[in-house]
Amino acid sequence: MTGLGGKERSDTEAKPSGGIGAVGKLKILIADDHSLVRDAIAETIRNSSNHEVLVAGSLNAALSVVRDDGPIDILMLDLNMPDMEGIKSIEKVVTTQGVMAVILFSGNAPRDIVLQALAKGAKGYIPKSMRLSALLSALNFVAMGETYLPASLLSGDGLIVQEGNRATSPASSLSSAEAEVLRLVVDGLPNKEIARRCGSTEIRVKMHMRSICKKLGVPNRTSAALRARDLHLI
Secondary structure (H helix, E strand, O other): OOOOOOOOOOOOOOOOOOOOOOOOOOEEEEEOOOHHHHHHHHHHHHHHOOOEEEEEOOHHHHHHHHHHHOOEOEEEEOOOOOOOOOHHHHHHHHOOOOEOOEEEEEOOOOHHHHHHHHHOOOOEEEEOOOOHHHHHHHHHHHHOOOOEOOHHHOOOOOOEEEOOEEEOOOHHHOOHHHHHHHHHHHOOOOHHHHHHHHOOOHHHHHHHHHHHHHHHOOOOHHHHHHHHHHOOOO
């Protein structure tokens, strides 16, 4: 494991995943000057997934990693590194060739900064306090081409709108009917009872579940319920 400003590969060398939206293995770069936090999160992601994780201790080091080891599917960018210059640096990274998606990764990100970053092309914000299961879900959500935001940053209607661009969370991509079905699934109700409570049919409930699973990137209703809990959708 290298020191600050260094870069690191996972033990198993892997080919680039081919860009954002690739199913399965991702190449992730964590840029953070706090080595203990950065390396711990990187190691945890490696141990809990098949993703390749690289690390950098500064913005310049991150750009060097992109140049030498890109393309990078997701770059997790700490806002508070010494060589960061706010939105200017975020825009620079977003427009860097070989970076498929940029996520702000910080202990505390002001709402206005997140909004400006989204307007410049960032794909969301992940707080450092997020649980591992939720972090992996958020990364997969971004890999599907969506924009991830924690519930604490969402407005009352579940959306943030900035300069004509809509940023979504997994919850805001669900219709009202799908959200209600998901809530009842989390409560452990069978399709027949869900249909009765929603004034619908079991066939319609199953159709909603297929759509929910597709939007959340999960294979079945059990996984959908777990994802909903992890991302605090319900």
